[in-house]
Each structure stands twice: as C-alpha cells, then as structure tokens.
Amino acid sequence: MTRITTDTGQIGAGGGDDLNPQVADGGKRHSGSLGRREFLLTAAGGLGLAALAGVTEELVGPSGNSQLASMSVPEQVATHQWAMVIDLRYCNGCKLCTAGCQAAHYLHQDQTWIRVFTMRNAAGDTYHMPRPCMMCEDPPCVPVCPVSANFRTDEGLVLVDQSRCIGTRICMNSCPYEARYFNWTSPLAVARQPFPQEPEWPVPQVEGTVGKCIFCAAMLPSGQLPECVTRCPMGVLYLGDLEADVAVNGIGNTVKLSEFIADNDGVKFKESYGTHPRVFYIPGHGQDLEADADAT
Amino acid sequence: MTDHTYHSASSVSEPRSTPGALVTLTESSAMPPYMQEAMRPVLETPRWWWPSVAVLSAIVIAGIGAWAVQVTDGLGVSGYSDKAFWAVYEADLVAFIGVSYGGAVVSAILRLTNATWRAPLTRIAEATALVTLPVGMLFIIPHLGSPWRIWELVWPPYWNLSSPILWDFFAVSTYLLATAVFFYLPLIPDAALARRWLGEHETSIRARVCRQLYTLIGGRWRGTPEQSKLLNGAIGLVAIMIIPMAVSVHSVLSFAFASSSRPGYLETIFPVYFVVAALYSGVALVVIALAACRRLWKLDAFIEPRHFVRLGFVMLAFGAAYLYLTFTEYLVDGYSGTVGNAAWVHQILVGRYWIPFWFYFVAAGVFPIAIMAIRATRTVAGVVTAAALVVVAMWVKRLVIVIPPATEPIVRSPLGSAGLLGGNWGTYHFTWEPVTITLAATAAIPLLLLIVFRFVPILPVAEMEELAMPEEGLR
Secondary structure, three states: OOEOOOOOOOOOOOOHHHOOOOOOOOOOOOOOOOOHHHHHHHHHHHHHHHHHHHHHHHHHOOOHHHHHHHHOOOOOOOOOOEEEEEEHHHOOOOOHHHHHHHHHHOOOOOOOOOEEEEEEOOOOOEEEEEEOOOOOOOOOHHHHOOOOOEEEEOOOOEEEOOOOOOOOOHHHHHOOOOOEEEOOOOOOOOOOOOOOOEOOEOOOOOOOOEEEOOOOOOOHHHOOOOHHHHHOOOOOEEEEEOOOOEEEEOOOOEEEHHHHHHHOOOEOOOHHHOOOOOEEEEOOOOOOOOOHHHHO | OOOOOHHHHHHOOOOOOOOOOOOOOOOOOOOOOOHHHHHHHHHOOOOOHHHHHHHHHHHHHHHHHHHHHHHHHOHHHHOOEOOEOOOHHHHHHHHHHHOOHHHHHHHHHHHHOOOHHHHHHHHHHHHHHHHHHHHHHHOHHHHOOOHHHHHHHHOHHHOOOOOHHHHHHHHHHHHHHHHHHHHHOOHHHHHHHHHHHHHHHOOOHHHHHHHHHHHHHHOOOOOOHHHHHHHHHHHHHHHHHHHHHHHHHHHHHHHHHHOOOOOOOOOOOHHHHHHHHHHHHHHHHHHHHHHHHHHHOOOOOOOOHHHHHHHHHHHHHHHHHHHHHHHHHHHHHHHHOOHHHHHHHHHHHOOOOHHHHHHHHHHHHHHHHHHHHOHHHOOHHHHHHHHHHHHHHHHHHHHHHHHHHHHOOOOOOOOOOOOOOOOOOOOOOOOHHHHHHHHHHHHHHHHHHHHHOOOOOOOOHHHHHHHHHHHHHHO
C-alpha cells in the first residue's frame, strides 16, 4: 500500500453526479474553502514567489510552468476509497461495536476507537451516535505531527506509524472528534495475530504513542469487514467504497453508496471544520451534526 | 555591607576611559574598585554554599528519579488521560521558558532604551536567563510519551515542517544560542579584568583554574578602541536580534495550542498573551534572583532599592498588560455564548477551575499593582514579595490556560446535565511524579546559578565602569 500524505484528488467522481450536493464532494475540495495545506503553501508561496519570480523567469523562460507540470507525478487513482456510513436510525446504543473493536485490537477499556456517544436532540430525546475515526480528507492531525508519524494512504485511510510516534499528543489536540487515544500505560497482552504489527494493524499498541481507529485496514484487502461493522446486530454501520460506490453492513445489506446517502439526507459530522470526513451519518432523530453546539 | 556605593567608588577611579567605550585595559589603567565584590562569589566559599548545593542537588536527583518512574510505568502515572492529554508538563514548559525572558528584558530592552541604571543587574539577569532556558527546554522530555525517540526531532528526514512543535524546537534552540552569546559577549572584558585581578590578588588552585577559564574567554581582550567598538557593536546587534527571537519563541509556543480547532486554544490573542506572560514572569524572576544574590553575597552597595522599585514598575507594566489580555480573552469568548467557548470561560470563572484562576487574579493581577501603587509598600521587601507571588501565580495561570480546554468535551454527550457544563469533562489530578519533577526544575535554577557564579564575576564590571559616568551626571 503506497502511503501518501497528499490528497487523492478526483476520487469518487464517478458517482458524484448522483449525490446530494451536501455530500457530493467525495474527494474534491470545496472550491471556496482553503485547507490547512493550501493555506500554508499559499502563505509560503507568496513569500517565496516574490523572491523567485525574477530568477525563475530567467532560468526556465516563459515555458517553465508547463515543463514543471509535465514533470509532476501523474495522478494516481487507487482501487478503493474507503468510507463509512452510520445509520443512526437503527442504533440502539448496545456498544457491541466498541466491545468488538477493543477485543480485536486488545485495547484498554477507556480506549474507545469507536465510541458510542449518547446525545440529545433538539426535542430533548436521547439518541446514540457511534463515532469511529472520520478518515478526514483534510485530516487536521496529519500536518501537526513534528516527526510525520501520521499519514494518509492513497485509499483514504488516516493511520499512525507507532514505530515513529514520539508522543507529543498534538494530534489529539487538533482532532475535532476526540478520535485519538494515547497509550498511557503498557498495552494488554496480545495473542498470536493474523497480521504483522504495522500501521494497518497496530496490535499490540505501543506504550507512549497515539492510537486510533484504523477501519481495520489490514482486513480490508481480503474482503473482510471491519470488526465493528461485523459486530453490529442492527446493521447500523456500513463499510463503503467511494470508488465502487457501494456500502455493506454486517447483516448482509448492500446499498449503492451515493443513492443511499442522497435518499436519506446523509450528513457529515462537524463539516464546518473543513476536515471533509469520509464518514456519513444518516440522521433520523432531528440531529444537527454540523457543530458541537448540539449539547443544548 | 560596604560603606561606599559603587558610584562614589567609581568616581575616584582614575584614569577613565572615554565615554561610550568599554574600560580600557592597559597596564597603567586602574582596576575597578568593586572587583573585590564582583569576584567574591568566585573565590570565597561561604558556609551555606555546600549545604545549599547538596540540598538542591538532592531535589534535582529526586526529580530525575521521578522521571525514571514515569518512563517505567508510563505517562499515565502522572495524572494524564485521554480527557486531559495536556496538563502540567506543557504548563511547565511554557512557564520555565517564560521566566528566561527576564534576561532579555533587563539586558536587551533596557540596553536599547539606554536605561543606564541596569548596569549592576545585567550579569545576574543574563545568567538567570541562561540557566532557566535549558531547564525549560528539558520539559520536552517528561512531556513526550516516548522520550527515547527524542532524537527524531533532530533527524531531518522525519521532519514535518508544517508542525508547530517543530517550529517550537527551531525557535527555542535559536533563542538558546542567542542567550548564550548574549551572556558570553559582555563577559569578554570582564574576564580580561578578572584574569589580571586574580594575578594580582590570588594564587590558590581555584584562582589558577579560573584564570585559565578567563584566558579562554577574554585572553585576547586588550580594550583597544577597535576592540571596544567591535564588541559594543556586537552586543548592540545581539540585543536587537534577541528581542524578535524572544517574541518568536513564545509566539510559536502558543501556536502549538492555537493551531487547532479546540475551543480555548484557538485564540488569535495567544501569541501576544504568551509573550507578555513570559516577560512578566521573567522580570519577576530577575527580581527574585537579584534579591537572593544581594542577600547572599552582600551586594547592597550595587543592587540598590531603586533597582527593585524600577524593576517593580517594569513588572507592573507587563502585569497590567497581561491582566488586560486575560480580561479581553475571557470577555469575548464568554460573551460569544457559543457552547465550546462559553463553557471553558464559565469553568474558569465560576466552575471547577475557579480556585487557580482567582489565585492568579489576586496574586499576579491585583497584588503587584497594589504594591507598586502604595508608596509605603513600594520597598525592596514589597517588590520581592510581589515578584515571588507573580512567579508562582503565573505558573498556576499557565495551568489554567492549558488544562481547561484539554479537558473540555468537544464531542458533547450531555446526559444528565445539558447546557454549558454538559458532556464528560476530563480531570487532571496531580501525582507525586510531576510535582517532584517540577520542584526539581525549580531547584535546578538556584543550583545552576550558584555554580555559574563560582566561575564568572557576579557584577559586569566593565559595563558598570562604562555606564557609571552618565548615571552620575543624572544624579
């Protein structure tokens, strides 16, 4: 699996036309918004450009730009673009997803890589909301790491290299979803594992490093669903692939991802934070997942 | 206490160098009369010296032991959790690097503003900066979850230049280098003077060792006009450079917090807020260091009550600015009424963090202003008391800055209590490990100062010689 930290560009464009405009951007950046990376590049570029403008023109001439463009890496389109759909209409808060995840990854009780929040909607009723890693397209956790221990794969998974993490925890500060967990003590003893210890399967966890939901990345190539999806008896959790435009849950339902989201008014959590999550929520209880203001 | 001040003493020193030039060191030139006092800490070992060093070293060793326990058992033993992922070590890092700003203020800002009264204070202020900055930087080690991988921070292939923590690392390292240079440059003429003075007065083994050191530092210093011009130019340049560097260090430290979407950290006021806090606590620490050195080595003739009062006013200015910044931050965030921001303001003012906040407000907000406003309390004792309270209360204030936003639930699950205080707030509880490590760092500062002043003249004799004349004119 090639690890790249840059954006994947046009993924999900095939099914894009069918999608609700609210979620249609798939892999595409909102044209009006300025991501963290673009912001820094624009700022640095502005400074550098002033200094380099004269020199560059002399060296490469007017055709310099096109030459540079042809030298850049051709756009890579991965086979899969992993996503998740969470159908809140059916979640009863049983937390079997959390238990299954913790058992599979040998996590401590307070390390809830998928955590079920009990929330309150505008009418005062409670509802349950599972929260895995949002696998953001512009993940705030990636640029802040001083030693580049966070990265995003070309299949859209945000992972942690625990053999590199030095434990500054600044990624925990920047994640708006509280989706990151630190290994404050030594990890639990681990039985023989089906995969080598790697960012795609960080089992056992490494003391003094940050861990998080990985969508069970090591299991996906062989067609296995993530542990939480398999364990959910209500079929709330779907693993989706934006490339194939399909989503599957643990009780045998397969849906066309774009249609399912569009027909059911799917939303993303805290989309105003500019993170572009790849987890879609199907609300059913009058939820407003836009911001953290849903507390009242 | 000597019965002459250094001003009256310097008035009899003949011949004088030309104004504006550092003291000329030719064989015929007179030794500054206060060389004896400046060299006393180097040559004399008072009865309290070894016991003090022993006690302070024991505390430092206890801190290293506590850190070893933390490394063995995991960062969790220091009271951290996922709901309080940043707490005491991050506050320590900010606070201890912050107190190093006093050296920059006294030596750089007062130099550039031609405040000649600074002269007897500069060596102590610069030495304090030089020892507090590395101690503050060392807090990166207990802060890290995997300190054995700290080498990755100096391994360029792993660098992620978009990370504020890496910016911190660059800024603080540069500032440490500048602080060392700023300590070293004014030491050159002093070392030359001290070397000659030792040759005339002392033949002990200690004196010979120190002479070797002074030869290394100032062996080539002859005090010629060219050398003086060059040195003055260099000091002036570093004095100008060190101010933006100091500003950058705490601005960048604040970016580690502010470059996130977290309510209470995402504050555009943070860089200014952090810099002013550092200047404030830095001046306070210089006041304490001056008072201690004055008492321990009987420097009353040089470090006078007026110095404390003037530094007290500098402290007052920074303290008032900081109080104002605190007020504006809390007012705007609280007034906004957005759940994320109003919640932490509420928790600080009347919620679970009210005790530390109001302690800051009284001890470092109101008290120093009152001390300086009332003529009767505007004394050495008053200023030193205020300074001691400021250093402690500003550390507490850093905890108030770091901990509430880190413990605030940003995915809110308001079962039971809705509204501002809804959700599962995290808690940070002190354990003995971080307390011991923080105390060890505190003890390391006087310990290192005691050691530094065993080797360098405690008074910047050359600078005092140079600056005594205009000051006398004013008097």
